[in-house]
Amino acid sequence: MADRLSLLLETRPWLLADGATGTNLYNMGLAPGEAPDLWNETNPGKVLDLHKAMVASGADLILTNSFGANRSRLRLSNAVDKVAALNHRAASLAREAADAAGREVLVAGSMGPTGELMAPMGRLTEADATAMFTEQAEALKAGGADLLWIETISAVEELRAAAQAARAVDLPWCGMMSFEPGGRTMMGVTPMQLASLVERLRRPPVAYGANCGTGPTELLQAVAGFAAAGSERPMIAKPNAGVPRYHDDGLIYDATPSVMAEFAVLARDLGVRLIGGCCGTTPQHLAAMRDALDQQPRGPRPTAETISKRMDHAMAQAEE
Template identity: 75%
Template sequence: MATDALTLLLEERDWLLADGAMGTNLYNMGLAPGEAPDLWCEKHPEKVLELHRAMIAAGSDIILTNSFGANACRLRLSGAADRVASINQTAARLAREAADAAGRKVLVAGSIGPTGEIMAPMGRLTETEAAQIFTEQAEALKAGGADLLWVETISAVEELRAASVAAKATGLPWVGMMSFEPGGWTMMGVTPAQLAALVERLSPRPTAYGANCGTGPSELLRAMTGFAAAGSERAMIAKPNAGVPRYQDGGLIYDATPEVMAEFAILARDLGVRIIGGCCGTTPAHLGAMRDALQTHARGPRPTPDMIARRMGEAMSESGGAKTD
């Protein structure tokens, strides 16, 4: 019988809306270029809380903590490696505060990104060391009130295995995502089919898995067709960047409009994706359009790769954006 909050919510709902970008939205709220977004949990908690509230108001059922890079390896670059526990606990508490005030069920997902190091044998970081790094972060997120661990933008098999060790250590449910390049594999050569097979061998297995980030919604949908073809019955997650960025009027603007992301959301749902959201460049305005589209458009047939290319191309053209195919 299901016991964790994510599984229970998935049993109640056909789809869930995850939130949008943390770093790029904070950048447009004043985060300095090169400044670690995670540090704003303690430096500007009111702005992090404001962003969480905006994501919830746009309809998010799952909000991610502002802790994507808050592991010891990445924080070392900012001279904050000794603050892993405090930053992650604060990140989770801020998200928990926003979720608890929502007036409806909103889950807090503890965001865990890659270490930023190359895994052995190509690099120096061992799987055991990565597991220790992730566990330190995961335990702090749990202490701050996270409902689950949200492991994202991973490219190596070894790093995802290490993250599963952290999930086991905390006892929290978890989900795992990799980021796929236009050629159809991660930076370290993992294909969607290989990820679909990998998650079934992990212990504990993730409640859901999928893809995030990348070069935009069209490319990410191609990865999702690979998961669907693998035949896995595990819940899938799709959380792409809102296209590609450009610098405009002192901020970062991505070329996938809310209308484009709404079309993506419909296609993802029709592919069988259960958790749909956005990564870099995805604003509350994008999320609002995605939720409206999911609520008002009837489920259609499972889209083919050709259908995806055509409909996403048309959406980009109608919105004035550049085609992503």
């Protein structure tokens, strides 16, 4: 039986994923250095409010507040014993917001990198990483996640481990790597290598792509690399809203809602099926993206030069 994401993609040319979790919670009062995942227990009302704001802005898919809720990262907060509880609560909060939407909204269980280097450069083995991701995935599934959203990965071995976890808990999944301005991940993986990798996995993702990074222009160039690889698998683009800076005791990013709206249209015209935002992307950004996608007619596939020119123009207009 086809999963809910695949069924939705059969009826829609594109879906809007949500915006940032951590940076929005920071602007809602999360203390510097505090793990956002802990708010699932200490401030569940604010987490739920953020999910509802994303849904109200037009999101078709929302991510659970569990990006760093794996055993390795929670050890830094002395919360290793809370892996199951925090992930289950993260999924149930997102499920509550999705079920109250009055339309179909999917819940994606967010799983970020472990924070450790994979062997042989580090000490984390692929088997240990698989066990770590599986522990997280089991709780996300039990809490109501429709799929797993494996994001901001830089190493092939870690993506493979997360994919094995998705297979172990029998959930569909999506996978994203984060690419640097030079066109590779921190561990040297290129977009074309990722496109090749996902097709070789025993259980390939429903969709794959890129998230985070240094902004929409660079991420679109990475996505163009997926398209050049010839893969017919649905693509994902979820960039940061530009570069961060502090303003009035809060954290804002330099890509305005209008800039992210231009990104969204370019991503759609490039053939991306799941479009959203990562760090710095607020509900206001998301609403502008949704309006642009709904109202602007589809255009020709943009070239790399077109992407650069249109994004530069959007940034220049935003600065005026």
